[in-house]
Amino acid sequence: MIKMTNLPATSSFMACALTLSLSLPAMAADFRGPVRIVVPFAPGGTSDILARYIAPELSDAIGQPVIVENKAGAGGNIGADFVAKATPNGHTLLLSDLTALLAAPSVLTNISYDIEMDLAPVTMVSYSPYVMGASNAHGFESFDAFIDYSLENPLGISVATSGVGANNHITTARLMQELGVEWNVIAYRGGSDATRAVVSGESDMLLNGTTATLPFALNHQMTPLAVTGEERLTELPDVPTFRELGMPGELDGTYQGILVTAGSPPEIVERLHEELGRIINTEAMTARIAEQGGIARVSGSPEALGEWMSEQKTELAAFISDAGIAQ
Amino acid sequence: MDLLSNLALGIETAFTLENLLYCALGVTIGMFIGVIPGIGHLAAISMLLPLTFYVPATTAIVMLAGIYYGAQYGGSTASILLNLPGTPASAVVCLDGYPMAQQGRAGVALMMTTVASFVGSFITVIVLAAFAPPLASFAVAFNSTDYFSMMLLGLVAAAILVQGSPVKGIAAVLLGLILGLVGTDVSTGIQRYAFGLTFLYDGINIVAIAMGIFGVAEVIANVGKVKGVQSAQKITFRSLIPTRQDVKQSIMPMFRGTGIGTGVGILPGTGTSIASFLAYAVEKRISRHPAKFGKGAIEGITAPESANNAAAQSAFIPTLTLGIPGDAVMALMLGALLIHGITPGPNVISDNPSLFWGLVISFLIGNVLLLILNIPLVGLWVRLLKVPYPLLYPSIVLFIAIGVYSINYSHMDIMLVAVFGVLGCLMLLLGFEPAPLLLGYILGPMIEENFRRALMLNQGDMMVFVERPVSAAFIALSVLLLAWSAYSMVKDRRTARMAAGQ
Amino acid sequence: MNFLIKRDVLAGLMCLMVSALVLWEGQNYTQGTLQSMGPGYLPRVLGLGLAGCGLLIMLSALRSSEALPKLNVRAFCLVTLAILVFAFTLNWLGLFLATFLLVFISSLSEKRLRFRVTGLLALALCGLSYLIFIVGLNMPIRLFPWSF
Numbered sequence: 001m002i003k004m005t006n007l008p009a010t011s012s013f014m015a016c017a018l019t020l021s022l023s024l025p026a027m028a029a030d031f032r033g034p035v036r037i038v039v040p041f042a043p044g045g046t047s048d049i050l051a052r053y054i055a056p057e058l059s060d061a062i063g064q065p066v067i068v069e070n071k072a073g074a075g076g077n078i079g080a081d082f083v084a085k086a087t088p089n090g091h092t093l094l095l096s097d098l099t100a101l102l103a104a105p106s107v108l109t110n111i112s113y114d115i116e117m118d119l120a121p122v123t124m125v126s127y128s129p130y131v132m133g134a135s136n137a138h139g140f141e142s143f144d145a146f147i148d149y150s151l152e153n154p155l156g157i158s159v160a161t162s163g164v165g166a167n168n169h170i171t172t173a174r175l176m177q178e179l180g181v182e183w184n185v186i187a188y189r190g191g192s193d194a195t196r197a198v199v200s201g202e203s204d205m206l207l208n209g210t211t212a213t214l215p216f217a218l219n220h221q222m223t224p225l226a227v228t229g230e231e232r233l234t235e236l237p238d239v240p241t242f243r244e245l246g247m248p249g250e251l252d253g254t255y256q257g258i259l260v261t262a263g264s265p266p267e268i269v270e271r272l273h274e275e276l277g278r279i280i281n282t283e284a285m286t287a288r289i290a291e292q293g294g295i296a297r298v299s300g301s302p303e304a305l306g307e308w309m310s311e312q313k314t315e316l317a318a319f320i321s322d323a324g325i326a327q
Numbered sequence: 328m329d330l331l332s333n334l335a336l337g338i339e340t341a342f343t344l345e346n347l348l349y350c351a352l353g354v355t356i357g358m359f360i361g362v363i364p365g366i367g368h369l370a371a372i373s374m375l376l377p378l379t380f381y382v383p384a385t386t387a388i389v390m391l392a393g394i395y396y397g398a399q400y401g402g403s404t405a406s407i408l409l410n411l412p413g414t415p416a417s418a419v420v421c422l423d424g425y426p427m428a429q430q431g432r433a434g435v436a437l438m439m440t441t442v443a444s445f446v447g448s449f450i451t452v453i454v455l456a457a458f459a460p461p462l463a464s465f466a467v468a469f470n471s472t473d474y475f476s477m478m479l480l481g482l483v484a485a486a487i488l489v490q491g492s493p494v495k496g497i498a499a500v501l502l503g504l505i506l507g508l509v510g511t512d513v514s515t516g517i518q519r520y521a522f523g524l525t526f527l528y529d530g531i532n533i534v535a536i537a538m539g540i541f542g543v544a545e546v547i548a549n550v551g552k553v554k555g556v557q558s559a560q561k562i563t564f565r566s567l568i569p570t571r572q573d574v575k576q577s578i579m580p581m582f583r584g585t586g587i588g589t590g591v592g593i594l595p596g597t598g599t600s601i602a603s604f605l606a607y608a609v610e611k612r613i614s615r616h617p618a619k620f621g622k623g624a625i626e627g628i629t630a631p632e633s634a635n636n637a638a639a640q641s642a643f644i645p646t647l648t649l650g651i652p653g654d655a656v657m658a659l660m661l662g663a664l665l666i667h668g669i670t671p672g673p674n675v676i677s678d679n680p681s682l683f684w685g686l687v688i689s690f691l692i693g694n695v696l697l698l699i700l701n702i703p704l705v706g707l708w709v710r711l712l713k714v715p716y717p718l719l720y721p722s723i724v725l726f727i728a729i730g731v732y733s734i735n736y737s738h739m740d741i742m743l744v745a746v747f748g749v750l751g752c753l754m755l756l757l758g759f760e761p762a763p764l765l766l767g768y769i770l771g772p773m774i775e776e777n778f779r780r781a782l783m784l785n786q787g788d789m790m791v792f793v794e795r796p797v798s799a800a801f802i803a804l805s806v807l808l809l810a811w812s813a814y815s816m817v818k819d820r821r822t823a824r825m826a827a828g829q
Numbered sequence: 830m831n832f833l834i835k836r837d838v839l840a841g842l843m844c845l846m847v848s849a850l851v852l853w854e855g856q857n858y859t860q861g862t863l864q865s866m867g868p869g870y871l872p873r874v875l876g877l878g879l880a881g882c883g884l885l886i887m888l889s890a891l892r893s894s895e896a897l898p899k900l901n902v903r904a905f906c907l908v909t910l911a912i913l914v915f916a917f918t919l920n921w922l923g924l925f926l927a928t929f930l931l932v933f934i935s936s937l938s939e940k941r942l943r944f945r946v947t948g949l950l951a952l953a954l955c956g957l958s959y960l961i962f963i964v965g966l967n968m969p970i971r972l973f974p975w976s977f
Binding site: 042043044045048049052053055056068069070071072073074075077078081107108109110111112158163164165184186187188189192193195196197199200202203211214215216218219221288291292 | 369372373376377380467468469470471511513514515516518523524525526528529595596649650651652655658659660661662663665666668670671672673674735736737776780783784
């Protein structure tokens, strides 16, 4: 149970002083005092649920309380900024949708931290593919039929997104570019509002995570046309992937990852990477992640995640300014 | 009968010892959370979420839901006793609840709001059990056009809330609408009036506004004043009992409030505040003596209180039947289901009948518990008025500050409370009313967003607002209400002039 | 001179000031048309509307003669200061010290500070908020300057 009382805090403070004086080198990768996982989104979302799955396991592994803290706002950037400016001791982690943070410098103004300079990578946690779901109003039965209609009727199809600059907005823009179609892109207030719009037939299509779309697809309230990712979904064996349809691999879903304040001791980051990798790869955790539409995916090393992030960031920046998504 | 066997299943599920215990725990926590100003049920539920990891899904949701609807009961307590709303939804209860307390009728007001809460919740739960799926399909068919027209009606209702000068009332509504502009513009992604401050990107926290302009301003106005009437009053058992007249005057308002609350609550994204404000406006409009409103009219507390509880219960309809959450709390409920391996969506009821029906029955149990728990507490809360103000107000300010902090763990939100406290004092000095401002703030973003979206979806054709039947009905109602208000204003002025002439 | 300190004149003036700010900052946003509103359309409408209200209120001041009600300036300053101090010390000094500061600063609004009573009140509130927010609700709030 995660609990914060002054008693453990003071005693760990004393214990910390003791260990410091006794054996500094041997205990270097040990955690002193509670660790917090900052989730920069409202409770109940994917990042929050992952953090709450991981927290008790991490606590067992490192022998310190692990606290999940939601600091929502500005598309994840308030929480990220908080971690970026925390004491660099490896005790403040950020669990977030990484694409949102990587796109932020290109989409928002006044982001007061640099994701590459102020935050250090630890590990990726999971990947969730997108399902392209069409409203039943038009009765499209396949991806091709949908695209044919879009080509014949420029701006005749309205596509719902979770907000300007949101992941699914960027993916929508990529699709428009790839396919040479013109859609009427409509921003909604968050993913569930966008889903509501497509189910009601107000908008015609959206790209969204599997947890949000699958129930409607399986209940025939939305028609799944395609999915992102390398493989078809087991729940939707007849729905092709974008790759099968001849689209490039960039049409990804969302990536959840864990970062830490830059300048944290490397041995602590290494220990975090090890423990988290082990926790995420356990059968129980993989199954839990799958339950909410994700695929567990641990980075080989913190550096590997760092490379992936900087590639993504450059690519996103180029694409976003090219597609005119930022204001 | 299908419904009967479902109810039997629900009773079987809800009446296990574990579910009863967690239900009682949830509503008790919720009740106290509601009473403390500032602290929201969202913060409380998210912090208590880990407690439910180790119990079955149904038990978890029973408890978390209990916190949510339990908090709706307590929200009006501080409104009545201290003129500061426990939740934004109960801000409107201040208008008549606080005058009642000043007249020595705090106990009556608390008793009646408890009963009104119970009536609103209980009826709505029965509606939920009987008609959830058809209501949900109605709710989901509501589109941007309909939302816009409905919110427009809400805005007209805001004008009815005004007690003093009509022009100042409209100015207050406009101020609220302007505050609602702050933050990211949904349609374009641009930050408006955020002045580069990231904590404003998602808009101003509504709790900070409500606590500032109602709570802090009220505290400042009261400090140093010799508290006369209410602290001298004896609290007898009799003074807590509503008169027959009180009950008679409240019955219809409670039913109307329940109807409005249920209707507003099933629409995703509208929330409990709009329900309570609308219910108040309706009562004031149709009352035969509207002048009594703002001076302790009992309808002015019972109707909004029923409405806000009804809305809290009916918010579960789209959440559970469709998997579409109306607000952050409902999204959290769905998150809790996900954690327990249940994917929310349109199949939840058919896949997990014991979850849905167990929850429905637990709502009934929870509300009965809340009624039983709240009545003896009324006497205790009234005693709060006996606490000397020099001891009371630092505590109020502290709880407001911690409560607001708990929403996002952001100290900037506490700072905003101070800023809006200053604004609230200015408004008090200059004769602007806070309630229309709050309603303007709540409605503004929804009106703009849905208006622009409706036009984007319909190639700028303004006729859509009158072409869709639901939207047309709301527009017609707004126009009627506006005409009626203008007419009665002119009439009032004429009678006043004639009275003055005599 | 007397005209200027009338309640409605000041109220109208406040409306005009807010409206000026709204319209000034609103220039940065694209306006668009009613059919296809830009982010600047509504701000402009609201700003102009508020300016109109402000003028009407000032006009009504010609007839009314309401003076400003009294404001407890001391309480106004100290309560506001107490909240601000709490906001900016909570993350740094922790809940308990920040509570003491808030209670003492806001209590200075009274004519004379009763040191013992206020201290006891602060202590009691520390205990109460510890029980409610930390023990009861498990909230991650820093308690002491040296807590994490």
